[in-house]
Amino acid sequence: MTPPENPEKNNNDSFDDAENLNMSQNESQNESQNESQNESQNESQNESRNESQNEVVIRASGLGFSYDGSEPVLKDINLEIRKGEYVILTGKNGSGKSTFALCLNALLKPSAGKLEVFGLDTASSKNLSRLRKTVCIVFQNPYMQFVGDTVEEDVAFGPENLALPRDEIVRRVDEAIGFVGLSGLRLQDPATLSGGEAQCAAIAGVLAMNPDCIVFDEVTSMLDAESAGRIRHIIDRLHKDGRTIIFISHDPAEILRADRVIVFDKGTVSFSGTPADYIENGAGALPEMTKLLIMFREHGCPVDICGPVNAEDVFRMIRPYLRSWEICNHDWSEKSAIMTDLKNLQSWLIWKICNHDWSEKSAIMTDLKIMRNLKTIQKSEKSWQKNKTDTALSRKKLKRRWPDNGSDE
Ligand SMILES: Nc1ncnc2c1ncn2[C@@H]1O[C@H](COP(=O)(O)OP(=O)(O)OP(=O)(O)O)[C@@H](O)[C@H]1O
Ligand SMILES: [Mg+2]
Numbered sequence: 401m402t403p404p405e406n407p408e409k410n411n412n413d414s415f416d417d418a419e420n421l422n423m424s425q426n427e428s429q430n431e432s433q434n435e436s437q438n439e440s441q442n443e444s445q446n447e448s449r450n451e452s453q454n455e456v457v458i459r460a461s462g463l464g465f466s467y468d469g470s471e472p473v474l475k476d477i478n479l480e481i482r483k484g485e486y487v488i489l490t491g492k493n494g495s496g497k498s499t500f501a502l503c504l505n506a507l508l509k510p511s512a513g514k515l516e517v518f519g520l521d522t523a524s525s526k527n528l529s530r531l532r533k534t535v536c537i538v539f540q541n542p543y544m545q546f547v548g549d550t551v552e553e554d555v556a557f558g559p560e561n562l563a564l565p566r567d568e569i570v571r572r573v574d575e576a577i578g579f580v581g582l583s584g585l586r587l588q589d590p591a592t593l594s595g596g597e598a599q600c601a602a603i604a605g606v607l608a609m610n611p612d613c614i615v616f617d618e619v620t621s622m623l624d625a626e627s628a629g630r631i632r633h634i635i636d637r638l639h640k641d642g643r644t645i646i647f648i649s650h651d652p653a654e655i656l657r658a659d660r661v662i663v664f665d666k667g668t669v670s671f672s673g674t675p676a677d678y679i680e681n682g683a684g685a686l687p688e689m690t691k692l693l694i695m696f697r698e699h700g701c702p703v704d705i706c707g708p709v710n711a712e713d714v715f716r717m718i719r720p721y722l723r724s725w726e727i728c729n730h731d732w733s734e735k736s737a738i739m740t741d742l743k744n745l746q747s748w749l750i751w752k753i754c755n756h757d758w759s760e761k762s763a764i765m766t767d768l769k770i771m772r773n774l775k776t777i778q779k780s781e782k783s784w785q786k787n788k789t790d791t792a793l794s795r796k797k798l799k800r801r802w803p804d805n806g807s808d809e
Contacts, residue, residue: 455483457518457613457644458504464512465499472511473499475667481660483612486645488655488675490684491664497648500664501615504646505535518612533562536611540618542602546590551582551601554590558609576607580634596627603634613644621650632657653687653709655679676706689714 458481465474474496481487489497502508503515506522518534520527539545548554555576559569577586580600585593590601599619606614616635620628636657639645647654655661661678663671671683679690686694687709694705696718708714 456480457483459516460500460513461515462513463500463503463510463515465496465503465508466511467499469511473667474503476513477667477669479662479669479672481644481646484639484642484644486639486657486659487647488658488661489646489648489664490650490652490655490661491670493650495664496667497664498617501537501617501646501648504531504613504615505537506531507537533609534611535613535615536606536609537615537617538599538602538606538619540621542595542598542619543591545602545605546598549589550587551590551593551604552577552586554601555604555608558605562609572608572610576604579607579637580604581630594627596623596630599623599627599631600634603631607638611643613646614638615646615648617648618650619647650685652685652690655684655687656690656706656709679706693717 458479460477460479463474463477464472466472477500489500491497499508503510503522504517506528509523515522517531520531520534522531546554547557552573555573556569559572564572577583580603582597582600582604585597585601590598593601603619614635620631623631635645635647647658655675655678658675661671661673661675661683662669663678663684671678671681673681673683678684679686679694689709689711690705692714693703693707696703697705701718703717707717
């Protein structure tokens with residue numbers, strides 16, 4: 401595996417033009433002089449970022465790492481990541497995820513085995529500068545990454561260190577800041593940005609380096625839902641451009657967004673596979689809504705358990721089954737998790753009521769009625785259990801109370 405000689409092409413976004421200004425990744429001493437020449441070369445070669453998706457760009461072979469020289473934090477890691485993959489790296493606290501990330505751009509060097517990144521051996525000092533351009537890391541706390549007095553100064557820091565011509569630095573900075581939507585804040589002190597804005601600024605700083613692979617280490621964990629969504633959207637666009645994305649997260653809801661999920665456990669890889677495999681194998685924590693979907697499937701409801709992870713979509717998915725399905729046929733003699741899960745749905749509906757736009761005539765009332773009925777059923781559950789012989793009668797009553805074809809008034 402050899403490193404790409406030239407930068408590769410984005411094709412969809414506003415940052416695409418900046419991509420054409422990619423650094424040549426050879427070891428040339430005259431990077432700045434060669435830049436304009438590279439630009440024209442890039443025109444023809446830039447298409448390749450989305451090509452050769454099968455190329456392995458990260459290969460860990462028996463990788464081990466120890467901070468103190470004795471107790472290993474990473475143990476015999478063997479894994480491959482392919483070009484353009486979107487990998488979620490998850491696992492318990494202290495399992496070595498961040499340590500692995502730091503190994504990727506040689507901030508840490510292997511204590512055992514080998515780590516090759518875009519064909520570069522991370523153990524070799526001569527590969528350092530190329531590795532730092534090829535793989536960039538965005539950390540959980542963006543404020544620790546800032547070095548400039550303004551956003552634009554901060555974003556310019558990386559390209560300045562690459563000794564690029566001034567006009568190219570300006571162009572990269574403009575593109576990167578525009579890409580993350582911070583144009584209006586470019587003169588603000590990054591230390592005064594909100595958490596979400598600060599994370600965007602940190603991403604812009606990384607983008608200005610135009611890396612092939614970006615590691616996001618728990619970048620959304622301190623953000624509110626809206627800011628986290630904004631960051632995810634930016635990451636999705638970067639992935640669409642063909643960049644290799646490694647997203648480190650504890651949030652099980654993230655897993656469905658990835659091409660592949662890798663789970664670390666005590667410094668080893670305990671699972672690597674598709675999100676569907678992860679869910680089917682119960683390889684780690686599952687999103688709450690996925691658990692709910694699994695429960696519905698277990699009760700005979702033909703839902704896609706790798707489907708939505710937000711309550712609204714899940715509810716929409718299961719709604720057709722709520723009217724006629726399991727509840728009427730449920731064996732109430734058996735203590736079942738179903739009621740707990742329905743309670744979760746109920747909580748969601750209460751939240752929904754508080755935030756609902758009542759000016760809009762909505763089907764939600766029908767759903768609320770259904771949930772009210774469920775509550776009644778729930779209350780009655782105990783007494784049904786006492787008298788199992790009444791089950792048939794109860795079912796009859798239920799069916800009357802809860803007809804199969806409820807109208808959406
Ligand atoms: N600079 C360091 N010096 C010594 N030990 C460290 C250092 N950084 C991390 N460790 C140790 O290495 C182990 C793995 O830490 P690491 O931060 O890689 O885990 P993680 O999976 O990223 O955890 P988290 O999910 O909490 O971020 C932990 O036991 C931690 O204490
Ligand atoms: Mg970590």
